[in-house]
Amino acid sequence: QKEVEQDPGPLSVPEGAIVSLNCTYSNSAFQYFMWYRQYSRKGPELLMYTYSSGNKEDGRFTAQVDKSSKYISLFIRDSQPSDSATYLCAMTWTGGFKTIFGAGTRLFVKA
Amino acid sequence: NAGVTQTPKFQVLKTGQSMTLQCAQDMNHNSMYWYRQDPGMGLRLIYYSASEGTTDKGEVPNGYNVSRLNKREFSLRLESAAPSQTSVYFCASSEQGDSYEQYFGPGTRLTVT
Numbered sequence: 001q002k003e004v005e006q007d008p009g010p011l012s013v014p015e016g017a018i019v020s021l022n023c024t025y026s027n028s029a030f031q032y033f034m035w036y037r038q039y040s041r042k043g044p045e046l047l048m049y050t051y052s053s054g055n056k057e058d059g060r061f062t063a064q065v066d067k068s069s070k071y072i073s074l075f076i077r078d079s080q081p082s083d084s085a086t087y088l089c090a091m092t093w094t095g096g097f098k099t100i101f102g103a104g105t106r107l108f109v110k111a
Numbered sequence: 112n113a114g115v116t117q118t119p120k121f122q123v124l125k126t127g128q129s130m131t132l133q134c135a136q137d138m139n140h141n142s143m144y145w146y147r148q149d150p151g152m153g154l155r156l157i158y159y160s161a162s163e164g165t166t167d168k169g170e171v172p173n174g175y176n177v178s179r180l181n182k183r184e185f186s187l188r189l190e191s192a193a194p195s196q197t198s199v200y201f202c203a204s205s206e207q208g209d210s211y212e213q214y215f216g217p218g219t220r221l222t223v224t
Contacts, residue, residue, distance in 0.1 A: 008151065032211035043115070043201055043215030044154070088153065092210055097142065097161055098169060099210050101154040 003027050006089055006102030015111050019076040023089035023102045026070065030091040030100075033065050035074045038086045038104065047074070047087075079109045113137055115216035117202050123222045124192045132187040132219050134202030142205045143185040144169075144213065145177060147198040154201065159210075160185055192223045 006023045013019055021035075032051055036044035050056045053067045062075040072091075076083055089102040118133045136143065141162045146154040146169075156169030160179040174196060176188045185204075189196060199220050203213040 004153075006153075034211055041218075043203075043217050045215065046212055049211050090154075097144075097159050097167070097210050098156055099154075099213065103151055103153040 001026060003100050004089065004091060004102045007105055008103055010106040010108055012108040012110065013079055015079060015081060015109055017079050017109070019079050019083070019107060019109075021074040021076075021087050021089075021105050021107070023072050024070055025072070025091055025100075027091070027100075028067070028070070029093045031094050032092050033063070033072050034090040034092075034099075035061075035063055036088040036090060036101075038088060040085075044088055079107075081109050081111045083107060084109050115202055115204055115214055117200075117216040117219050119219060120217070121220045123224065124189075125224055126193060128192050129188065129190050130192065130221075131189075132200055132202075132221075133184070134186065134216060135184045136202075136204040136214070137183065138204060138206075138214065139182070140204035140206050140214070141182070142207060142210065143179065144203040144205075144210070145175075145185070145187045146201045146203065147171065147196075148201060148218075149198050157187065157200075189221075192221075194223045197221060197223045 034049040035047045038044040060077045064073045086104040088104045092099040115136045144159045145157040158177040163182045202216045205213045
């Protein structure tokens, strides 16, 4: 069993839809939960991170962490064609140098 | 401010050849990382350098060596390339120990035939 599981998709939605991306994990020591966005043939870029449980909002993006269920989500409101990319969840622990990444979910937003 | 740069962008090697992937960052970050990305596997950590003068193994270090040349530069060497090392390689850096905020380079696409 992988430490972090993420559905690879692809996920295809119409412009303006609400997108929900999810990951599950098995290591209860994880404290930081990140979402990276990766456009085709580019390096990943950090979208947002959350420490421990709870929600965090940044514009159209909301990250949620449920540590009791070992489940994290990223919601994208009013999705745009420019949101079409692969979204990687990632996790690490305080003082940890080793970040564990999910395999990524490919998202397509159709105009 | 270029961020993280990697050279080369593309490389084709024959089995048994060696090469060095170069990475440099201009953000004055202390920590640097090398990852490989394969379809369906996500990013896997090969080696990291917590600070100048230190390096440590990650999840998949076999077949690779690294050098932290100075605070800016972190290189990855393949001594005897194998087809299993065909992948996209990313270098990343972070300001300090906690690796939750990493900045990635554009990647090197390596094919070993």
